[in-house]
Amino acid sequence: MDVLQDYLVRARASGAVFARSVTRPPWGLTLPGSIQLSLHTVLRGHAWLWLGDATEAHRLLPGDLAIAVGGRDHHIADEPNPAICVSHEEFWARTPDVDAADPEAVVFLCGAYRLAGDVGRSLLEALPPVLVIRPSAHDQVHDVVSLISRELQHSAPGSQTVLDRLLDVLLVLVLRVSFDQSSSAPRWYHAAEDPRLGRALQAMHEKPDHSWTVPELARLTAMSRPSFARNFERALGQTPMQYLTDWRLTLARDYLRAGELTLDQIARRTGYTSPNAFAATFRRHHGLPPGRWREANMAV
Incomplete structure (x- = not known):
């Protein structure tokens, strides 16, 4: 048994795509800290992601992957400006239909993970508040994001299951990258x-x-x-x-x-x-x- 796998299985890590958004500037939304672990990736255009201080925002380009650990609200927008951010419920309720072919359209994906109990909590505590991964063209993370993008473009039977499994893969890859790069990774890893x-x-x-x-x-x-x-x-x-x-x-x-x-x-x-x-x-x-x-x- 792989020890990281054991942690994930016992944490009953479960993911769900909760939004694929196609919008035009200006736009922005705030996601609550009650979401234990959020994953964001831009499929087209760009976005900025930050916690409390917009001057420390991270710019996300197509293929980049960002995670935000719960506890504090975080924001994602077309510019690092808190004034344009609305609640996620309001954002998705009022976002107009925009053609993804529109040259000004921004397409991004937000996903969420739930991890149960103390096993899950120990994994979350080992992650930084925000982590941005900028994969190279042939990186595994880049390949999975590309698969997600293609799956979202062409709805087919079983699509939700495919997306759930791809998010599972992304979670494992993100944990690997984080733990490999961090001096505060769990010692067991x-x-x-x-x-x-x-x-x-x-x-x-x-x-x-x-x-x-x-x-x-x-x-x-x-x-x-x-x-x-x-x-x-x-x-x-x-x-x-x-x-x-x-x-x-x-x-x-x-x-x-x-x-x-x-x-x-x-x-x-x-x-x-x-x-x-x-x-x-x-x-x-x-x-x-x-x-x-x-x-x-x-x-x-």
């Missing part, structure tokens, strides 16, 4: 690329319910126990057992929020021999027994 440490991480993610021990994990990496423990802690900033416990408790919190499993089932899925053992560990880390924690966090 780079550790997972290590041919030896990656085996241990994959094993813990693949079978969080297994009773892993440091010697057993060390054997998977073909390292001695001391060498494995030392290299793991250097790469991830915590011991293998601390990492395993943190991951199990992250999964447990998401299972508790979902409210679909009993405490006994959650304990077994996260590698504890009994509900009592699970409850003791959970309370030690969170200050509440899992049942009471679930009552307080079901809607979070």
Whole structure:
């Protein structure tokens, strides 16, 4: 199992194209910070994207891809001018029909992603507030954006499914680019690329319910126990057992929020021999027994 894939699957990342816009200047819209992760790409013309300060706006040209992480409203417009921005509901309600062949037409796509629970939150927290990717002509991101553009031009059966899957691909590519370029990328991301440490991480993610021990994990990496423990802690900033416990408790919190499993089932899925053992560990880390924690966090 790929560790990044495991994060995405467990975060239940789901995407939806929520707007393809064809408009003419002047235009601008504001998108709320309640959208967890927004993706924007210009298919024709140009656009400016910024958070609070329009003087720090990023200019987007055809093929560029930008993401904005939720928390703060962001703006996209034909010029970095907050005065022309209206709510996204108002923008799409009043945008007139414009022929995409119009030489002054701007065509852009806005998409949104939802990521669930603490697993999803940890991915979002690892991203910068705004990231702009300017792919080269033969870059994978450029190729996917081109596919999206062609799919939008020619409506066909199953088009929404195609667009959803293409957004899935874009999300993975964006995360890769961000984590590869950032000094604040999750430590597990780079550790997972290590041919030896990656085996241990994959094993813990693949079978969080297994009773892993440091010697057993060390054997998977073909390292001695001391060498494995030392290299793991250097790469991830915590011991293998601390990492395993943190991951199990992250999964447990998401299972508790979902409210679909009993405490006994959650304990077994996260590698504890009994509900009592699970409850003791959970309370030690969170200050509440899992049942009471679930009552307080079901809607979070």
